Amino acid sequence: MGLLSGLMGNASEVDNSDLEHLIANTLIEGESVQKAYKVVRDMFIFTNKRLILIDKQGVTGSKMEILSIAYSKITKFSKESAGHFDLDAELKIWVGSDPTPITKDFKAGDNINEVYKIISQFSI
Numbered sequence: 001m002g003l004l005s006g007l008m009g010n011a012s013e014v015d016n017s018d019l020e021h022l023i024a025n026t027l028i029e030g031e032s033v034q035k036a037y038k039v040v041r042d043m044f045i046f047t048n049k050r051l052i053l054i055d056k057q058g059v060t061g062s063k064m065e066i067l068s069i070a071y072s073k074i075t076k077f078s079k080e081s082a083g084h085f086d087l088d089a090e091l092k093i094w095v096g097s098d099p100t101p102i103t104k105d106f107k108a109g110d111n112i113n114e115v116y117k118i119i120s121q122f123s124i
Contacts, residue, residue: 013035013036013037013114014036014037014038014043014045016033016036019033019036019045022043022054023045023052023054023066026052026066026068027047028049030048030049031047031048031049031050032047032048033045033046033047034046034047034048034122035118037111037114037115037118039104039106039107039115040107041055041056042054042055042056042104044104044115044118046118046119046122049070049071050068050069050070050071051068051069051071051074051093051119051122052066052067052068052069053065053066053067053069053102053104054066054067055067067102069093069095069102071122071123073095073096074093074094074095074119074123075094075095075096075097076093076094077091077092077093077094077116077119077120077123078091078092078101079091079092079112079113079116080092081112088105088106088107089105089106089112090103090104090105090106091103091104091106091112091115091116093119
């Protein structure tokens with residue numbers, strides 16, 4: 001998926017070299033990016049040690065929240081959609097004993113299934 005898919009809101013895989021400046025100070029020794037996806041301005045970064053969620057905020061997107069979740073702390077996760085013709089989908093991730101999930105919204109055309117499969121792979 002390329003630039004056009006990204007502009008239309010589709011989840012697109014991000015090249016690891018594009019992430020270096022963004023998370024250089026976040027990665028620890030021995031940690032490497034395995035896969036990364038961008039959905040509009042949010043990013044899901046899967047490393048060999050954790051899931052990193054980046055939420056760009058504000059009009060310019062210069063303000064960012066970086067949330068790190070150890071795979072071992074993900075207790076459950078779900079995706080909700082109305083099927084193939086759904087206009088919106090929702091991903092929920094429960095961490096530890098917190099009853100409130102982290103929720104990420106996906107718009108029409110976003111590939112929630114790719115992100116869900118990767119979470120499934122890494123959180124086992």
